Amino acid sequence: MLKLHHCIGARSFRPLWMLEELDVPYALTMHPFPPRVHDEAFLDVNPLGTVPAFSDGEARMTESAAICEYLAWRYPDAGLSVAPGEPAYAAYLNFLHFGEATLTFPQTLVLRYTHFEPPARRQPQVVEDYTRWFLSRLRTLEPLLTQQTYLCGRFTAADISVGYALLLAEHLGLDERFKPAVADYWQRLKTRDGYRRALEAERTAALAQGVSSTPAPATR
Numbered sequence: 001m002l003k004l005h006h007c008i009g010a011r012s013f014r015p016l017w018m019l020e021e022l023d024v025p026y027a028l029t030m031h032p033f034p035p036r037v038h039d040e041a042f043l044d045v046n047p048l049g050t051v052p053a054f055s056d057g058e059a060r061m062t063e064s065a066a067i068c069e070y071l072a073w074r075y076p077d078a079g080l081s082v083a084p085g086e087p088a089y090a091a092y093l094n095f096l097h098f099g100e101a102t103l104t105f106p107q108t109l110v111l112r113y114t115h116f117e118p119p120a121r122r123q124p125q126v127v128e129d130y131t132r133w134f135l136s137r138l139r140t141l142e143p144l145l146t147q148q149t150y151l152c153g154r155f156t157a158a159d160i161s162v163g164y165a166l167l168l169a170e171h172l173g174l175d176e177r178f179k180p181a182v183a184d185y186w187q188r189l190k191t192r193d194g195y196r197r198a199l200e201a202e203r204t205a206a207l208a209q210g211v212s213s214t215p216a217p218a219t220r
């Protein structure tokens with residue numbers, strides 16, 4: 001059985017969205033955020049205390065984009081990966097990592113210095129600088145998305161990786177500053193059945209497991 005540990009609104013939404021796009025059975029365990037603080041037993045599952053934590057039999061993973069790639073290859077018929085022989089292979093790998101390393105990282109600083117730190121440690125300059133950093137890193141997407149519906153032609157795990165970064169931006173209120181093609185792309189992603197089912201799955205599981213269904217601040 002595939003098992004995923006998740007907090008509402010966290011990066012573990014990436015593998016959850018993948019699982020729903022693939023329409024395969026899985027077990028979803030919800031945690032209050034941050035699990036490291038609120039759920040000490042979780043450290044036995046992932047000593048880092050971070051979500052996602054994912055397992056498939058003996059396989060254990062804790063990186064959201066890598067889990068998406070793993071799942072894409074585990075269920076190849078769904079076509080959510082791009083194979084080395086395909087023209088979009090390099091773009092696929094690049095966007096898969098771009099979503100986390102380039103688009104999510106600066107937002108974690110914005111989040112930290114607006115929400116997590118006590119008022120005395122808030123850093124408006126950091127927030128402003130890394131907001132600008134994030135928005136400027138969307139620059140490579142804009143011309144591409146004026147030409148095509150998805151990053152690699154068809155919908156793939158790379159769209160989920162980048163899509164989560166856009167979801168986090170929406171939580172932070174940065175979506176109002178998306179350029180038109182990125183804004184349209186984000187609206188398009190949100191109409192996908194898999195995306196909607198993933199939102200519903202986290203809400204239902206949170207209620208059933210007694211975890212607050214209010215979107216948690218997504219990251220640290």
Ligand SMILES: N[C@@H](CCC(=O)N[C@@H](CS)C(=O)NCC(=O)O)C(=O)O
Nearest residue numbers: 010011034050051063064218219220
């Ligand atoms: N690079 C990792 C980052 C994982 C991560 O930092 N997750 C955050 C939630 S979005 C977390 O669990 N933070 C809790 C903490 O730092 O204690 C990924 O993409 O999965």
